[in-house]
Amino acid sequence: MKLTRRQVIKYGTATAASAMLPRQIWAQSTVQAGDVTLDSLSDGNLVLPKSFAFGDTPPDGAEDIFARYGITGDTMTPDCNITLLRNGNRKILFDAGSGHEFMPSAGTLLDAFDALGVDIYDVTDVVFTHAHPDHLWGVRDDFGDLMFPDAAYHMGRAEWDYWTDDDTVNTIDEGRVTFAVGAKSRLEMLADQITLFDDDQEILPGVLSRLTPGHTPGHMAFEVQVGSESIMIVGDSIVNHHVAFEQPAWLSGSDQVPELAARTRLALLDQLSTTQTRLIGFHLPGGGLGRAERRGDGFIFVGEDT
Template identity: 50%
Template sequence: MELTRRGMMQGALAGATAGALGLRAGWARAALELSGATVEVLSDGHLMLPAEFIFGPMPGEELAGVLQPFGMEPAAALTPECNVTLLRKDDMVVLFDAGAGATFQDSAGRLGEALDAAGVAPEEITHVVFTHGHPDHLWGVLDDFDEPFFSGAQHLIGKAEWDYWIDPKTVESIDAGRTAFAVGAQRRLALMEDSMTFFGDGEEILPGVAAHMTPGHTPGHMSFEIRAGNESVMVIGDAIGNHHVAFARPDWLSGSDQDQPMAAATRSALMDRLASEQMRFVGFHLPGGLGRAERDGSSYRFVGENA
């Protein structure tokens, strides 16, 4: 299926803790206090996706049964949230992903307003860390004049992800519906090259922040474990992309992933770890962002924490 901006447009809060942190309902999805650190989930708006973009490869009859408890239909348009993670620790103010910016979808690109509600100016951000290079995570890195939106920040991206998007051959080899993704990523990353720092799997990229390779959604997709004292939370980007079928059947192939079998294997392994360790995590497209995974027989369920 060709996925264009126009086609996607045709597809069709905060809790008490967030209030205590001075966040405005609607922009703040959730907040979590760790030892000496605060993790806040801010809204960049939401996407408009045709159902086929995710459900295309899935078995129709079984899919209907999975979606029924959520009040969803297999053919209905999807409007997943976009949740950007903000970490405040010591003298660091860190964003995980930069949002969609103004040129991807009209329903997204609201991160500037969310930061304003959180009392943070873009120039106060010290680091921007990317999970991957898709438009809703990367395109907000530049302003309307192609200048860095977070002018005082160091920008960090996994080397494998950088290599994939900056390679001119990617535009030719990527699925036709994602050609605009590749063109947009290459242009923005090229403009940001001088301020970009690269890292690999397993590295501590910032004090208390470790990178974990979670490939498949994109070739170099990364998740990040934030640890403070004995507490931790994982920023998982799109490694687990929704709260319904990804939890009920993490082994199913999803149309949203570039390497679908690899992404399913990654998702299954990550889900098992998160459920086993009962580690909180922030998912970019999960309701409210913050939550846990619980086992439900042979599958899982998402337990949100909007507080």
């Protein structure tokens, strides 16, 4: 299914009233070793039509999976988890969130900063998994200036090349034209202060890039070293805690290159479950920290609070 701007507005407006109510805002230390701390910060949540995943004709068994995870209505409300790595004098933010121009239920990152006692001027680096609105649009504040003015910015080369290409807006599917326009305008603001990187590079101390394409053409995950442990920040390469785990080979409309995304997802879940590497997923519940465990032909997400 293509999510059009009209649908974004529709589903965003439907939650405007609820967005005025107190929302769950976490800013909790999830992993700590020595002077290294990895935190999960809430940027609120999205509100999407359930059909966004598979259109109006989901695969056999999809509704059973949704029901097992309590998704019985017409909408899904995935959390948005932004990761903050504090390593010595560096404060590294992975993705910048939605800001206030995408959905009224998202864009709560600064509230999480307040809860954690972090200031926007403290951020030394912003590292992007990809350039979809809920990961990028928060880089610009309400006045059109950079939200993190003292930060250096980092993005995978393939992702940068795709979204800054003048032809992308003409070749992307109709439902994502707004995504392309929004990405290009924001990335142009970063052109003089962004560092591009490729697969399997130590882009910052203790941060290794991992190309995980499919959700977007140049999507990146990151292996982060916290003491003796390596933790994988997976972004949207594993986009939810239900279907993506139980049936990772199914093609999803949330991915821009669905066949490639499915291959990436399968390989990543196999690796994570085999090595029992902890992961943080952008749209996984409870702050996103947990492990993948194999169950039959698929997997399950085991959160830290499970």
